[in-house]
Amino acid sequence: MKPFVSIKVNREKLEEIKSFYSDYLLDNSGEYVYFFAKKNDVEITGYISKKENSKVTFQGDEALKEALQFDETATEMEPKVHQKEEWKFFDNQIGSDEVGVGDLFGPLIVVAAYVNHFDIATLKELGVDDSKRLSDEKIREIAPELVKRFKYSKLTINNEKYNEVISKGENLNSVKAKMHNRALANLVSLYPEVDNIFVDQF
Numbered sequence: 073m074k075p076f077v078s079i080k081v082n083r084e085k086l087e088e089i090k091s092f093y094s095d096y097l098l099d100n101s102g103e104y105v106y107f108f109a110k111k112n113d114v115e116i117t118g119y120i121s122k123k124e125n126s127k128v129t130f131q132g133d134e135a136l137k138e139a140l141q142f143d144e145t146a147t148e149m150e151p152k153v154h155q156k157e158e159w160k161f162f163d164n165q166i167g168s169d170e171v172g173v174g175d176l177f178g179p180l181i182v183v184a185a186y187v188n189h190f191d192i193a194t195l196k197e198l199g200v201d202d203s204k205r206l207s208d209e210k211i212r213e214i215a216p217e218l219v220k221r222f223k224y225s226k227l228t229i230n231n232e233k234y235n236e237v238i239s240k241g242e243n244l245n246s247v248k249a250k251m252h253n254r255a256l257a258n259l260v261s262l263y264p265e266v267d268n269i270f271v272d273q274f
Contacts, residue, residue: 075131077129080127081126081127089116090107114132117131164188164189166270170183180228184255185225186223186259229247
């Protein structure tokens with residue numbers, strides 16, 4: 073990860089920094105992004121806030137050098153170390169998650185799956201992990217095996233249907249909640265003895 077520095081600024085300072093990098097400004101479309109500039113390898117982003125203080129971030133090999141021009145107390149932020157988490161629960165369980173609400177929206181898909189406690193070793197052996205830690209190639213490799221071995225309930229709502237329900241007063245979270253509930257209920261009806269049910273927070 074490239075060095076990263078963040079400084080708090082008031083509105084006047086934000087304008088000053090934007091003006092300072094006027095020759096390096098680039099188009100941006102991010103929410104709350106007031107300006108975006110790139111000088112050599114350093115990316116400078118000014119974020120506007122409804123509160124008194126906004127902030128400017130600097131990312132690149134000379135991020136600290138650039139930031140010190142505006143805040144003599146600026147320091148590089150320590151990179152977060154992500155430790156791999158082990159499987160947290162080892163009893164029979166049902167869990168659900170969704171895809172389709174990221175950068176490319178739709179179709180919205182919710183899947184619930186049942187895992188017997190004897191199967192956890194198999195999942196670990198196959199390399200099942202947080203999808204963010206898996207390559208597309210690895211997912212394509214293990215998915216067919218998972219579909220064959222495990223009982224699951226899959227619900228899909230395409231973009232047209234999603235727009236239809238939204239027009240009737242629903243919102244994204246209510247749609248997801250109803251889909252999770254239905255997918256989980258489908259499996260609970262098959263495995264009523266399972267008390268351990270997990271839903272990803274959204």
